[in-house]
Amino acid sequence: MTDFQIVEHHQCFEGKQLFCQHHSTVLGCAMNFAVYLPPKAELLDCPVLWFLSGLTCTEGNFIVKSGVQRYAAEHSMIVVSPDTSPRGTATAGEDADYALGTGAGFYVDATQAPWSKHYRMYSYIIEELQQLIVSGFPVLAHQQAITGFSMGGHGALVLGLRHPGLFRSVSALAPICAPSQCPWGKNAYKAYFGSDVETWSVYDAVQLISQGARHSTIYVDQGSDDEFLGEQLRPELLQQVCNQNGQDLRLRMLDGYDHSFYFVSSVIGDHVALHAERLQQG
Amino acid sequence: MTDFQIVEHHQCFEGKQLFCQHHSTVLGCAMNFAVYLPPKAELLDCPVLWFLSGLTCTEGNFIVKSGVQRYAAEHSMIVVSPDTSPRGTATAGEDADYALGTGAGFYVDATQAPWSKHYRMYSYIIEELQQLIVSGFPVLAHQQAITGFSMGGHGALVLGLRHPGLFRSVSALAPICAPSQCPWGKNAYKAYFGSDVETWSVYDAVQLISQGARHSTIYVDQGSDDEFLGEQLRPELLQQVCNQNGQDLRLRMLDGYDHSFYFVSSVIGDHVALHAERLQQG
Numbered sequence: 198m199t200d201f202q203i204v205e206h207h208q209c210f211e212g213k214q215l216f217c218q219h220h221s222t223v224l225g226c227a228m229n230f231a232v233y234l235p236p237k238a239e240l241l242d243c244p245v246l247w248f249l250s251g252l253t254c255t256e257g258n259f260i261v262k263s264g265v266q267r268y269a270a271e272h273s274m275i276v277v278s279p280d281t282s283p284r285g286t287a288t289a290g291e292d293a294d295y296a297l298g299t300g301a302g303f304y305v306d307a308t309q310a311p312w313s314k315h316y317r318m319y320s321y322i323i324e325e326l327q328q329l330i331v332s333g334f335p336v337l338a339h340q341q342a343i344t345g346f347s348m349g350g351h352g353a354l355v356l357g358l359r360h361p362g363l364f365r366s367v368s369a370l371a372p373i374c375a376p377s378q379c380p381w382g383k384n385a386y387k388a389y390f391g392s393d394v395e396t397w398s399v400y401d402a403v404q405l406i407s408q409g410a411r412h413s414t415i416y417v418d419q420g421s422d423d424e425f426l427g428e429q430l431r432p433e434l435l436q437q438v439c440n441q442n443g444q445d446l447r448l449r450m451l452d453g454y455d456h457s458f459y460f461v462s463s464v465i466g467d468h469v470a471l472h473a474e475r476l477q478q479g
Numbered sequence: 480m481t482d483f484q485i486v487e488h489h490q491c492f493e494g495k496q497l498f499c500q501h502h503s504t505v506l507g508c509a510m511n512f513a514v515y516l517p518p519k520a521e522l523l524d525c526p527v528l529w530f531l532s533g534l535t536c537t538e539g540n541f542i543v544k545s546g547v548q549r550y551a552a553e554h555s556m557i558v559v560s561p562d563t564s565p566r567g568t569a570t571a572g573e574d575a576d577y578a579l580g581t582g583a584g585f586y587v588d589a590t591q592a593p594w595s596k597h598y599r600m601y602s603y604i605i606e607e608l609q610q611l612i613v614s615g616f617p618v619l620a621h622q623q624a625i626t627g628f629s630m631g632g633h634g635a636l637v638l639g640l641r642h643p644g645l646f647r648s649v650s651a652l653a654p655i656c657a658p659s660q661c662p663w664g665k666n667a668y669k670a671y672f673g674s675d676v677e678t679w680s681v682y683d684a685v686q687l688i689s690q691g692a693r694h695s696t697i698y699v700d701q702g703s704d705d706e707f708l709g710e711q712l713r714p715e716l717l718q719q720v721c722n723q724n725g726q727d728l729r730l731r732m733l734d735g736y737d738h739s740f741y742f743v744s745s746v747i748g749d750h751v752a753l754h755a756e757r758l759q760q761g
Contacts (some may be wrong), residue, residue, distance in 0.1 A: 207741035208704065208734075214741055264546030264744060422490065452490075459489035459496055462546060 201329060204229075210270035211236040214260060223325045224283040225315050230326060231256045232334060233266050237273040242335045244476045245275045246469060247364070249322070249345030249352040252381070253300045256280045259346070262458040268466040272473035277330055279322055281348070286315040290388075296381050297388055303376065304352030305400045307389035316389060319400070323356060327363075342366035342472035346461050347425075348373055348381070350417070354402035354435075358410040366475040368416035368468050370461055371423055374435035375403040381429050406438045414445040416471060418464045420454025483611060486511075492552035493518040496542060505607045506565040507597050512608060513538045514616060515548050519555035524617045526758045527557045528751060529604075529646070531627030531634040534663070535582045538562045541628070544740040550748040554755035559612055561604055563630070568597040572670075578663050579670055585658065586634030587682045589671035598671060601682070605638060609645070624648035624754035628743050629707075630655055630663070632699070636684035636717075640692040648757040650698035650750050652743055653705055656717035657685040663711050688720045696727040698753060700746045702736025 201219035208214075212235040221228045237243055246269070250259050256278045259265065269276045282302030289311050291298030302318035331338045343364040345353035350372025357367030376382025377397045390396045398404035419432050426432075432448055439446035454460040483501035490496075494517040503510045519525055528551070532541050538560045541547065551558045564573075564584030571593050573580030584600035613620045625646040627635035632654025639649030658664025659679045668679045680686035701714050708714075714730055721728035736742040 207739055208702070208736045208745070209741040210745045261740070262543055264549065266741075266744065267546065267549075267748070420490070454490045457489055458543070459491040459548075462548065463490070463492050466549070 201333060209233070209266045212238065212266065212270050214266060216256070219329065221283070221321055221325055223317050223321045224286075226283045226286050228283070228321070229256050229280050231260045231278040232330070233260070233269050233276040234334070235270045235273045235275065238275060238335045242337045243273050243275045244340035244342070244473065245277060245330065245336045246472050247322075247341065247343040247353070248276060248278045249304060249343070249349030249356075250278065250281050251345075251347030251349050252281070253295050254281050254349075255300075258458070259461070262462065263465050264462045265465050265469065268469035272469050274469055274473055275334060275336055277326075279326055282318060283315040288312060288315055294384070297385050301348065301385060303348060303382075303385050303389065303400070304355060305386075305389055308396065309389060309391050312389050319356075322352075323360060323363075340365070340476040342368075342476055344368040344370065344468050344472070345372070346370040347430075347456065351376055351402065354415065355400055355405065357415070358402060358405045358412055359399070361412045365413075366472045367412050368418075368471060370418050370464060370468070371420060371425075371430055371456055372402075372417060372432075373429060374431050375401055377401045377404060378434060379429045379431055403434050403438045406442050406444050411444055413475070414447055415439070416468070417446065417448045418467070419448065419450055420456065420460045421450050421452050422454060423456040423460075425456050483615060491515070491548045494520065494548065494552050496548060498538070501611065503565075503603055503607055505599050505603045506568075508565045508568050510565070510603070511538050511562050513542045513560040514612070515542070515551050515558040516616070517552045517555045517557065520557060520617045524619045525555050525557045526622035526624070526755065527559060527612065527618045528754050529623065529625040529635070530558060530560050531586060531604075531625070531631030531638075532560065532563050533627075533629030533631050534563070535577050536563050536631075537582075540740070541743070544744065545747050546744045547747050547751065550751035554751050556751055556755055557616060557618055559608075561608055564600060565597040570594060570597055576666070579667050583630065583667060585630060585664075585667050585671065585682070586637060587668075587671055590678065591671060591673050594671050601638075604634075605642060605645075622647070622758040624650075624758055626650040626652065626750050626754070627654070628652040629712075629738065633658055633684065636697065637682055637687065639697070640684060640687045640694055641681070643694045647695075648754045649694050650700075650753060652700050652746060652750070653702060653707075653712055653738055654684075654699060654714075655711060656713050657683055659683045659686060660716060661711045661713055685716050685720045688724050688726050693726055695757070696729055697721070698750070699728065699730045700749070701730065701732055702738065702742045703732050703734050704736060705738040705742075707738050
């Protein structure tokens, strides 16, 4: 179950950037993931930050483009970067739309055929990969945080809100805040869950909060020049539901930033520092 | 001459990452280059760091993968990243070998047909792009430094040694130290200059130093696990010629690092800080 191979490794900021592969029984396919081990992890167990990526990404984009290793080394944080969907499962239509299927798992367990057989990224992250990381790497299992970008920001909010005991600190970068209320989300959720929108709510941060889910302060960074801000991301809906339900939210609107890794790289250091501090406190 | 278009721009660490295009009269083709403007450049002229890239790279690899913007913003340094060769010139054989022609300009002016018509990256960098950058961006023209990686490290050493008044601070990351004495260099220089190795020496840092070229302290970082260390890079030849000729060299061998951007990203912050300090002193 927790077997994996290290397929690539690089010294980076005195620690190790690993690229790993394993067979996922949950997803029924081979999966890649990346793990950064800070220098301190050679001697001692360290806290873990999960980073969930956005549409079209693999486990690699964030690792190559964000510069996260510098901050992870500085704060002695292990960083786990999963892939964004199953790959090569021959599910009908999985490569027809960049926002559905391959590269677009949305961190959900699909219930509708043909997706329900392989598209189970929620259980994959929360159970199988969680178990693998805790057993295979020098992690402090009670000090885990989660963040992500865009579709991965949605994933971080949902997984964090549903598992506050596991992910004790939650943040998101330009997240899809309300997938039930944006074109990307509606398109994917209709395929993954069918037309009954009631069934969508367990994978929608705004719905979860309106239904009583709570976490300690949620930190969200959002660029003001993000080309997807108004139609797809909709942080105003998250702000509104948090206000109405007493969920503490620190939403930071950052002037001039767009929806690219230039934004991610500019803010990821703040998020690593924030999670490191909160995990130490907790 | 100095006309250019900004084809892409991104807010990054409170500054601007620009991707630009112009027509190069020296190379006879369209060329891309990238410029990072730190926040301070909105108000005041800033020093410039030139970064020359390695084999197969474009202007983009370093910009996307190195994380340089964080340090450039911190030290108020403009960073210029040129492409590594002319592109699409229909020169016979330019796409046949990753280490010759496209992506492999070696920062030289070729003298042999068919390369001599377009492959003139030395003059392009030192004259045409230099002029464009100084006239088109808010730079302190008397505060310029140069560095680079691999083939670009070779370029930085050669351009720095030949123009110490222009590039007042020089460093290199895992440079090809002696192109006349390694397979990559011999292969390219035979094509670009012919078989008379005497003609190669003006583009070979080790030869230049042995013939009297000097600069203030040259800083070189080299990973100990670099797969090209022994055959292609040969820092021991640079160390030897510096020792024999009284050229100050600080060669830092870094344990465990390979020939990848994980190495570049781990050390580029040190180089930005070093150049910023040396340019302020000078």
